[in-house]
Structure formats: structure tokens, C-alpha cells
Amino acid sequence: MEFIDTHTHTYDEAFDGCEDEIIARALAAGVSVQLQADVDSRERERMFALVERHPGVLRPMLGLYPGSVDKDWRREIDALEAWRGRGIVAVGEIGLDYHYGADTKEEQKEAFRVQLELAAAWDLPVNIHLREATEDFFAILRDCRHLPLRGNLHAFSGSAETFDRLRRLGGDWYVGIGGVVTFKKASIGEDIKRIPLDRILLETDAPYLTPVPHRGERNESAYIPLIAAFVARQKGISLEEVAAATTANAKRLFSI
Numbered sequence: 045m046e047f048i049d050t051h052t053h054t055y056d057e058a059f060d061g062c063e064d065e066i067i068a069r070a071l072a073a074g075v076s077v078q079l080q081a082d083v084d085s086r087e088r089e090r091m092f093a094l095v096e097r098h099p100g101v102l103r104p105m106l107g108l109y110p111g112s113v114d115k116d117w118r119r120e121i122d123a124l125e126a127w128r129g130r131g132i133v134a135v136g137e138i139g140l141d142y143h144y145g146a147d148t149k150e151e152q153k154e155a156f157r158v159q160l161e162l163a164a165a166w167d168l169p170v171n172i173h174l175r176e177a178t179e180d181f182f183a184i185l186r187d188c189r190h191l192p193l194r195g196n197l198h199a200f201s202g203s204a205e206t207f208d209r210l211r212r213l214g215g216d217w218y219v220g221i222g223g224v225v226t227f228k229k230a231s232i233g234e235d236i237k238r239i240p241l242d243r244i245l246l247e248t249d250a251p252y253l254t255p256v257p258h259r260g261e262r263n264e265s266a267y268i269p270l271i272a273a274f275v276a277r278q279k280g281i282s283l284e285e286v287a288a289a290t291t292a293n294a295k296r297l298f299s300i
Contacts, residue, residue: 136171
């Protein structure tokens, strides 16, 4: 079986000194590709250095994370152009996060809109981070319906109705399902039954959001099969079916 981790941060300081070991464990678990989510210019050099050490296995995204948006956000986005020719598979992670960034709401909305336009111009999918900003997110997407957008909502913990609402806006959209789906009180554990398999991607967001039974530990891409197994049980299908479908979805969306 082959799996793809569509959102991880293997270059994070939490893995400092053991990145090669983490990548080797993922490969041994059948995770053939790990998509690296970009955050901002402070971590970008570190990410690309690791990607270059593991070509084909690690694939980079490029974008400004909403938690990194400040008064100088335009300068950060302008700096993305210099990295465009480095094998980018998506513009991400981008989006809105009002949980920690309520004081930068307006800047976040503008930065998100500009990066959606950038993704359309570059003909790349978007990898979206969304937290406590659902209505503003949908308002921006409605305004951008003229753009040929495609992408996924990463770490999706919303409802099947929220995903249906997204699809009605047009575009080619998926959800990234990670460790939260295995949490006992997470509603997505039930809602995953109603989200079509051909719209599901697997991810870890490592080193965060570790699935059960490792919750509380550092997450890593080798745990993708645990997430896939939970999805398979909830849908009443085989692990092989989940692996095949989600891997095909990722290859199709990210052109890998």
C-alpha cells in the first residue's frame, strides 16, 4: 500500500537532528511522499534545505501562514516569487486563523485573497488553514469565484455540511483528514462517513495533532496508516481502498 502525507512540517525544530530517521520511518510505513507546508520566510530556508536532501520524497509548498501575517505581509508575499521555481506543489499553508490572530483579521483577509489570486496565476492548488473564521472564509471564496481555484482544507474538523457548502461554490475541493479524526470527542469522526472518499486526503500536520493511540506524543508521517485505518473502519471499507483512493486524490490534486 502507498500513502501520501499531504501536510506535514518535517523541517520543524521538533525534529531537529532526527529528520532522516523520521523520513525513513515514514517510507517504511508506506508513506512515499510528504508534502511540506510553508509558514514564512523565517523557516523557508530550513524547509528547502531538507527537501533538497530528500528529492521526490519531500515536496514543498509555498505561502504565508495566517499566524505569520503582520503589517509587513505584502513584503512576505512578494518574497515568494524567488522560490517559485523550486518544485512547488501548492500555495500553502494559507488562510485565516482568528483564534490567535484576531488583531490581524483585516490583514489576514487581504493576504489570503492575494494568495488565492497568486495560486490561480501560477496554476497551483491551495492548501488552506482555517480556524474560527468560517464566514469570512466563505465570503472571500464567493468573491473569488471567477478564479480557477482548487485545493484542500487542511486539518479538516468541520461538518459534512460545511464541506458541501464549499463544493457548491465551485472549484475542485478536498479535505485533509488528520489525527483529530481519531479523537473520541471529535465530530469529524462521525462526519467522515458522509464525506465522499474521492474528496479525502490524508495528512498529519506533524509534529502536531498526533492520532490515537499516540496522542500527546510528537506526531510524524509514519502515523498516516493509523489515520487511514480509522477512516476505513468508519466507512466500512478496507484499508487498501482508503490507501488507493486517498493516494490517487493527492496525486491528482498536487500533480505528483
